[in-house]
Amino acid sequence: MKIKSLLTALFVLFAAFSFGQHKPQMVFVKGGTFMMGNPRTSGQYKGDPDEKPVHKVKVHSFYIGKYEVTVKEYKEFINDKSFNEFKGYHIHEMPAPPDSTWFQGHPATEAYYKKIGKKWWGWQDDMPMQHVTWYDAIAYCNWLSEKLGYEKCYYEDEQGIIHCDLTKNGFRLPTEAEWEYAARGGNKSHNYIFSGSNDYNDVGWVDENTFLTGPRPVGLKKPNELGIYDMTGNVWEWCQDWYSPFFYQNSPVNNPVNTTPTGYRVIRGGSWHYRPEFATVTSRDGPKPGYTNFNYGFRIVRNAK
Numbered sequence: 200m201k202i203k204s205l206l207t208a209l210f211v212l213f214a215a216f217s218f219g220q221h222k223p224q225m226v227f228v229k230g231g232t233f234m235m236g237n238p239r240t241s242g243q244y245k246g247d248p249d250e251k252p253v254h255k256v257k258v259h260s261f262y263i264g265k266y267e268v269t270v271k272e273y274k275e276f277i278n279d280k281s282f283n284e285f286k287g288y289h290i291h292e293m294p295a296p297p298d299s300t301w302f303q304g305h306p307a308t309e310a311y312y313k314k315i316g317k318k319w320w321g322w323q324d325d326m327p328m329q330h331v332t333w334y335d336a337i338a339y340c341n342w343l344s345e346k347l348g349y350e351k352c353y354y355e356d357e358q359g360i361i362h363c364d365l366t367k368n369g370f371r372l373p374t375e376a377e378w379e380y381a382a383r384g385g386n387k388s389h390n391y392i393f394s395g396s397n398d399y400n401d402v403g404w405v406d407e408n409t410f411l412t413g414p415r416p417v418g419l420k421k422p423n424e425l426g427i428y429d430m431t432g433n434v435w436e437w438c439q440d441w442y443s444p445f446f447y448q449n450s451p452v453n454n455p456v457n458t459t460p461t462g463y464r465v466i467r468g469g470s471w472h473y474r475p476e477f478a479t480v481t482s483r484d485g486p487k488p489g490y491t492n493f494n495y496g497f498r499i500v501r502n503a504k
Contacts, residue, residue, distance in 0.1 A: 223370075225265060227260070237253065270328050271324035284353075332489050340371050352370070366502075372499065383423075432475075433468075434471070434497075437466055465485055
Protein backbone atom coordinates (compact mmCIF):
# COMPACT_ATOMS: atom_id res chain seq x y z
CA MET A 200 0.00 0.00 0.00
CA LYS A 201 2.83 2.40 0.88
CA ILE A 202 4.60 1.62 -2.41
CA LYS A 203 1.39 2.29 -4.34
CA SER A 204 0.91 5.61 -2.55
CA LEU A 205 4.53 6.58 -3.26
CA LEU A 206 4.15 5.73 -6.95
CA THR A 207 0.95 7.79 -7.14
CA ALA A 208 2.66 10.76 -5.51
CA LEU A 209 5.63 10.49 -7.88
CA PHE A 210 3.27 10.34 -10.88
CA VAL A 211 1.43 13.47 -9.77
CA LEU A 212 4.75 15.26 -9.16
CA PHE A 213 6.03 14.26 -12.62
CA ALA A 214 2.79 15.36 -14.28
CA ALA A 215 2.92 18.74 -12.56
CA PHE A 216 6.57 19.21 -13.52
CA SER A 217 5.99 18.26 -17.14
CA PHE A 218 2.96 20.53 -17.34
CA GLY A 219 5.20 23.51 -16.81
CA GLN A 220 4.80 26.81 -15.05
CA HIS A 221 1.02 27.11 -15.41
CA LYS A 222 0.06 24.95 -12.46
CA PRO A 223 -2.75 26.90 -10.76
CA GLN A 224 -2.12 28.74 -7.53
CA MET A 225 -4.42 27.28 -4.89
CA VAL A 226 -5.33 28.47 -1.39
CA PHE A 227 -6.04 25.98 1.41
CA VAL A 228 -9.42 26.51 3.07
CA LYS A 229 -9.70 24.73 6.39
CA GLY A 230 -13.17 23.25 6.82
CA GLY A 231 -15.58 24.58 9.37
CA THR A 232 -19.11 25.65 10.24
CA PHE A 233 -20.74 28.95 9.29
CA MET A 234 -24.11 30.61 8.89
CA MET A 235 -24.88 30.68 5.18
CA GLY A 236 -27.17 33.27 3.66
CA ASN A 237 -28.02 36.94 4.09
CA PRO A 238 -29.04 38.09 7.59
CA ARG A 239 -29.87 41.68 6.59
CA THR A 240 -33.54 42.69 6.41
CA SER A 241 -33.19 46.27 5.19
CA GLY A 242 -30.84 48.58 3.35
CA GLN A 243 -28.98 48.41 0.06
CA TYR A 244 -27.55 44.96 0.75
CA LYS A 245 -30.60 43.17 2.15
CA GLY A 246 -30.45 40.89 -0.88
CA ASP A 247 -33.13 38.81 -2.55
CA PRO A 248 -35.45 36.15 -1.11
CA ASP A 249 -33.25 33.34 -2.51
CA GLU A 250 -30.50 34.38 -0.04
CA LYS A 251 -32.70 33.38 2.88
CA PRO A 252 -33.22 31.83 5.34
CA VAL A 253 -29.83 31.99 7.03
CA HIS A 254 -28.91 28.41 7.88
CA LYS A 255 -26.09 26.47 9.48
CA VAL A 256 -23.64 24.77 7.10
CA LYS A 257 -20.54 22.67 7.65
CA VAL A 258 -17.99 22.18 4.87
CA HIS A 259 -14.91 20.02 4.63
CA SER A 260 -11.42 21.33 3.89
CA PHE A 261 -10.58 22.09 0.27
CA TYR A 262 -8.28 24.06 -2.00
CA ILE A 263 -9.62 26.94 -4.09
CA GLY A 264 -8.06 28.98 -6.86
CA LYS A 265 -6.26 32.05 -5.59
CA TYR A 266 -7.48 33.80 -8.74
CA GLU A 267 -10.21 33.31 -11.28
CA VAL A 268 -9.04 31.14 -14.18
CA THR A 269 -7.20 33.48 -16.53
CA VAL A 270 -7.27 33.89 -20.28
CA LYS A 271 -3.71 32.54 -20.44
CA GLU A 272 -4.67 29.38 -18.56
CA TYR A 273 -7.77 28.83 -20.66
CA LYS A 274 -5.84 29.40 -23.91
CA GLU A 275 -3.48 26.58 -22.96
CA PHE A 276 -6.50 24.32 -22.59
CA ILE A 277 -7.92 25.37 -25.96
CA ASN A 278 -4.54 24.92 -27.66
CA ASP A 279 -4.49 21.26 -26.58
CA LYS A 280 -6.36 19.76 -29.52
CA SER A 281 -6.23 16.28 -28.02
CA PHE A 282 -9.10 17.11 -25.64
CA ASN A 283 -12.31 15.47 -26.87
CA GLU A 284 -14.73 15.25 -23.94
CA PHE A 285 -18.27 16.67 -23.71
CA LYS A 286 -18.48 17.21 -27.49
CA GLY A 287 -22.21 17.80 -27.35
CA TYR A 288 -21.76 20.60 -24.85
CA HIS A 289 -18.33 22.18 -25.20
CA ILE A 290 -16.93 23.85 -28.33
CA HIS A 291 -13.16 23.55 -28.12
CA GLU A 292 -12.15 27.02 -29.25
CA MET A 293 -11.82 30.50 -27.81
CA PRO A 294 -15.15 32.32 -27.62
CA ALA A 295 -15.96 34.95 -30.22
CA PRO A 296 -15.26 38.58 -29.25
CA PRO A 297 -18.16 40.97 -28.65
CA ASP A 298 -20.05 41.67 -31.87
CA SER A 299 -22.12 44.66 -32.97
CA THR A 300 -25.28 43.21 -31.45
CA TRP A 301 -23.59 42.87 -28.06
CA PHE A 302 -22.29 46.43 -28.21
CA GLN A 303 -25.75 47.73 -29.12
CA GLY A 304 -26.92 46.35 -25.80
CA HIS A 305 -23.92 47.86 -24.01
CA PRO A 306 -23.68 51.43 -25.39
CA ALA A 307 -21.51 52.79 -22.57
CA THR A 308 -18.93 50.07 -23.19
CA GLU A 309 -19.03 50.67 -26.95
CA ALA A 310 -18.58 54.42 -26.50
CA TYR A 311 -15.54 53.94 -24.27
CA TYR A 312 -13.68 51.68 -26.69
CA LYS A 313 -14.47 53.88 -29.67
CA LYS A 314 -13.05 56.80 -27.70
CA ILE A 315 -9.74 55.06 -26.99
CA GLY A 316 -9.50 53.57 -30.51
CA LYS A 317 -9.83 49.88 -29.59
CA LYS A 318 -12.40 47.29 -30.60
CA TRP A 319 -12.69 45.87 -27.07
CA TRP A 320 -10.54 44.89 -24.08
CA GLY A 321 -9.20 41.78 -25.86
CA TRP A 322 -8.00 38.35 -24.76
CA GLN A 323 -5.33 39.71 -22.45
CA ASP A 324 -3.42 36.92 -20.66
CA ASP A 325 -3.92 38.20 -17.12
CA MET A 326 -7.63 38.89 -17.51
CA PRO A 327 -10.14 36.49 -16.00
CA MET A 328 -11.48 34.17 -18.69
CA GLN A 329 -14.97 35.28 -19.74
CA HIS A 330 -17.76 34.25 -22.08
CA VAL A 331 -17.61 30.59 -21.00
CA THR A 332 -20.51 28.29 -20.27
CA TRP A 333 -20.79 25.93 -17.30
CA TYR A 334 -19.87 23.13 -19.71
CA ASP A 335 -16.72 24.95 -20.84
CA ALA A 336 -15.72 25.35 -17.20
CA ILE A 337 -16.10 21.67 -16.32
CA ALA A 338 -14.29 20.66 -19.51
CA TYR A 339 -11.34 22.78 -18.36
CA CYS A 340 -11.49 21.11 -14.94
CA ASN A 341 -11.26 17.62 -16.42
CA TRP A 342 -8.46 18.63 -18.77
CA LEU A 343 -6.43 20.17 -15.94
CA SER A 344 -6.99 17.13 -13.72
CA GLU A 345 -5.64 14.86 -16.43
CA LYS A 346 -2.66 17.10 -17.13
CA LEU A 347 -1.66 17.17 -13.47
CA GLY A 348 -2.26 13.49 -12.78
CA TYR A 349 -5.44 13.75 -10.72
CA GLU A 350 -8.72 11.88 -11.00
CA LYS A 351 -11.34 13.49 -13.21
CA CYS A 352 -14.48 14.59 -11.39
CA TYR A 353 -16.83 14.93 -14.36
CA TYR A 354 -18.14 12.19 -16.62
CA GLU A 355 -20.89 11.76 -19.19
CA ASP A 356 -23.17 8.71 -19.01
CA GLU A 357 -24.65 6.74 -21.93
CA GLN A 358 -27.66 9.07 -22.03
CA GLY A 359 -25.40 12.11 -22.38
CA ILE A 360 -26.06 13.32 -18.84
CA ILE A 361 -23.09 14.89 -17.07
CA HIS A 362 -22.32 13.90 -13.48
CA CYS A 363 -19.77 15.05 -10.93
CA ASP A 364 -18.09 12.66 -8.50
CA LEU A 365 -17.28 14.89 -5.56
CA THR A 366 -15.12 12.16 -3.97
CA LYS A 367 -12.47 12.37 -6.72
CA ASN A 368 -9.26 14.30 -6.07
CA GLY A 369 -9.26 16.31 -9.30
CA PHE A 370 -10.33 19.82 -10.14
CA ARG A 371 -13.96 20.86 -10.26
CA LEU A 372 -16.20 23.85 -9.69
CA PRO A 373 -16.89 24.84 -6.09
CA THR A 374 -20.16 23.89 -4.51
CA GLU A 375 -22.20 26.94 -3.63
CA ALA A 376 -21.47 26.37 0.07
CA GLU A 377 -17.72 26.08 -0.57
CA TRP A 378 -17.81 29.25 -2.63
CA GLU A 379 -19.59 31.29 0.04
CA TYR A 380 -17.44 29.91 2.86
CA ALA A 381 -14.26 30.82 0.97
CA ALA A 382 -15.64 34.24 -0.04
CA ARG A 383 -16.47 34.99 3.59
CA GLY A 384 -12.89 34.21 4.60
CA GLY A 385 -13.43 30.72 5.99
CA ASN A 386 -12.45 30.34 9.64
CA LYS A 387 -10.77 33.77 9.51
CA SER A 388 -13.96 35.57 8.48
CA HIS A 389 -14.70 39.09 9.68
CA ASN A 390 -18.26 38.82 8.32
CA TYR A 391 -17.80 41.48 5.70
CA ILE A 392 -20.49 42.30 3.14
CA PHE A 393 -18.04 41.73 0.31
CA SER A 394 -15.20 39.25 0.09
CA GLY A 395 -12.60 40.89 2.34
CA SER A 396 -14.17 44.27 3.06
CA ASN A 397 -17.36 46.23 3.63
CA ASP A 398 -16.24 48.54 0.81
CA TYR A 399 -16.37 46.96 -2.65
CA ASN A 400 -13.76 49.44 -3.88
CA ASP A 401 -11.17 47.69 -1.71
CA VAL A 402 -11.70 44.21 -3.08
CA GLY A 403 -13.63 44.11 -6.33
CA TRP A 404 -14.65 45.35 -9.75
CA VAL A 405 -18.31 46.26 -10.27
CA ASP A 406 -20.09 48.73 -12.54
CA GLU A 407 -19.55 51.54 -10.02
CA ASN A 408 -15.77 51.46 -10.42
CA THR A 409 -15.26 49.94 -13.89
CA PHE A 410 -17.73 52.38 -15.42
CA LEU A 411 -18.84 49.51 -17.68
CA THR A 412 -15.48 49.39 -19.48
CA GLY A 413 -14.78 45.69 -19.12
CA PRO A 414 -13.11 43.29 -16.69
CA ARG A 415 -9.73 43.92 -15.09
CA PRO A 416 -6.61 41.77 -14.72
CA VAL A 417 -6.84 39.41 -11.78
CA GLY A 418 -5.30 40.23 -8.42
CA LEU A 419 -5.27 44.04 -8.60
CA LYS A 420 -7.49 44.58 -5.56
CA LYS A 421 -6.93 43.45 -1.97
CA PRO A 422 -7.44 39.74 -1.21
CA ASN A 423 -9.89 38.51 1.40
CA GLU A 424 -8.99 37.09 4.82
CA LEU A 425 -7.69 33.86 3.24
CA GLY A 426 -5.63 35.53 0.53
CA ILE A 427 -8.15 34.89 -2.27
CA TYR A 428 -8.63 37.56 -4.94
CA ASP A 429 -11.59 38.84 -6.95
CA MET A 430 -14.44 36.98 -5.28
CA THR A 431 -16.20 40.34 -5.45
CA GLY A 432 -17.05 41.27 -9.02
CA ASN A 433 -14.83 41.09 -12.11
CA VAL A 434 -16.68 38.05 -13.50
CA TRP A 435 -19.52 35.90 -12.21
CA GLU A 436 -18.20 32.47 -11.19
CA TRP A 437 -19.93 29.23 -12.10
CA CYS A 438 -20.59 26.82 -9.22
CA GLN A 439 -21.35 23.11 -9.15
CA ASP A 440 -24.93 23.29 -7.83
CA TRP A 441 -28.17 23.33 -9.72
CA TYR A 442 -29.85 26.64 -8.88
CA SER A 443 -33.08 26.76 -6.94
CA PRO A 444 -34.44 29.87 -5.19
CA PHE A 445 -35.86 27.55 -2.53
CA PHE A 446 -32.85 25.34 -1.81
CA TYR A 447 -31.97 27.13 1.44
CA GLN A 448 -35.35 26.22 2.93
CA ASN A 449 -34.34 22.55 3.17
CA SER A 450 -30.56 22.66 2.83
CA PRO A 451 -28.59 19.87 4.51
CA VAL A 452 -26.06 20.94 7.12
CA ASN A 453 -23.08 18.85 6.01
CA ASN A 454 -21.44 19.75 2.68
CA PRO A 455 -24.68 20.77 0.97
CA VAL A 456 -24.90 20.70 -2.82
CA ASN A 457 -28.07 20.84 -4.88
CA THR A 458 -27.94 17.79 -7.16
CA THR A 459 -31.58 18.01 -8.25
CA PRO A 460 -31.71 19.17 -11.89
CA THR A 461 -33.56 22.45 -12.36
CA GLY A 462 -32.26 23.53 -15.74
CA TYR A 463 -30.13 26.27 -14.17
CA ARG A 464 -26.69 26.39 -12.52
CA VAL A 465 -25.53 28.69 -9.73
CA ILE A 466 -23.28 31.67 -10.40
CA ARG A 467 -21.76 33.79 -7.63
CA GLY A 468 -19.81 36.98 -7.03
CA GLY A 469 -21.21 39.56 -9.42
CA SER A 470 -19.21 41.18 -12.21
CA TRP A 471 -17.75 44.30 -13.78
CA HIS A 472 -21.11 45.02 -15.43
CA TYR A 473 -23.36 44.58 -12.37
CA ARG A 474 -24.19 46.76 -9.38
CA PRO A 475 -22.47 46.13 -6.03
CA GLU A 476 -25.67 44.59 -4.61
CA PHE A 477 -25.02 41.55 -6.80
CA ALA A 478 -21.39 41.20 -5.67
CA THR A 479 -21.94 40.48 -1.98
CA VAL A 480 -20.81 37.17 -0.47
CA THR A 481 -24.44 36.03 -0.29
CA SER A 482 -25.86 37.13 -3.65
CA ARG A 483 -26.99 34.28 -5.94
CA ASP A 484 -28.14 33.86 -9.51
CA GLY A 485 -28.83 30.93 -11.81
CA PRO A 486 -28.60 31.05 -15.61
CA LYS A 487 -28.86 28.04 -17.91
CA PRO A 488 -25.57 26.11 -18.03
CA GLY A 489 -25.27 26.53 -21.79
CA TYR A 490 -25.70 30.30 -21.62
CA THR A 491 -22.87 32.77 -21.28
CA ASN A 492 -21.82 36.36 -21.81
CA PHE A 493 -18.81 38.56 -21.11
CA ASN A 494 -19.62 38.58 -17.39
CA TYR A 495 -19.21 34.83 -16.86
CA GLY A 496 -16.02 33.09 -15.74
CA PHE A 497 -15.02 30.58 -13.10
CA ARG A 498 -12.59 29.49 -10.43
CA ILE A 499 -11.56 25.94 -9.54
CA VAL A 500 -11.44 23.86 -6.36
CA ARG A 501 -10.03 20.51 -5.31
CA ASN A 502 -10.64 18.34 -2.26
CA ALA A 503 -7.99 18.63 0.43
CA LYS A 504 -7.86 14.90 1.16
